[in-house]
Amino acid sequence: MRQALRMTSVVAAGAGVSAAAVWLSSKSNRLKAGNVLRDWKRKIKPSPLDKSKILPIEKAGNPHPQDIEDNKMVDEGALYSVKYYNQKMQ
Template sequence: MKRSIGMTSLVVAGVGASAMWLSNKPNRIKAENFLRTWKRKIMPTVFEKSEQLPIHKGGHPHPHDIEDNKMVDEGAMYSVKFYNEKIQ
């Protein structure tokens, strides 16, 4: 029981100190920049993934490409089937 009270007071003190530190505008800017760079390191943005572009076939299957047309057709039928099941 005593541990949880000590842990709670520690958490409250940490939140209070963080709020006090973030009340200063330069510190908020530092925190935003830190979080932004950390996020870029962890999850690359869409712009960084665009090195794989251009996609040559994206959205325009060749009429004689049977496998690609079949895949597009199956994808369209899945959404229609899902919609019909929801309505009925």
């Protein structure tokens, strides 16, 4: 009984793979399948480009003068590049 069930499963899987291979032999079907897979992937894990829904960022490029921590971070970032340039030039 188990061997018959196993054999049936193998035959069904082989038939499914064969049918998929025949269906994917057409370029239009491959494009459809690619679009479906991309849509599924976007639903499961959004790409960085899909983050445009949370844009624009209000604070970007315009820090508040009273935000000391943010200004300090920007200042340190600017100093890093200046120090790197100076070390390379010397």
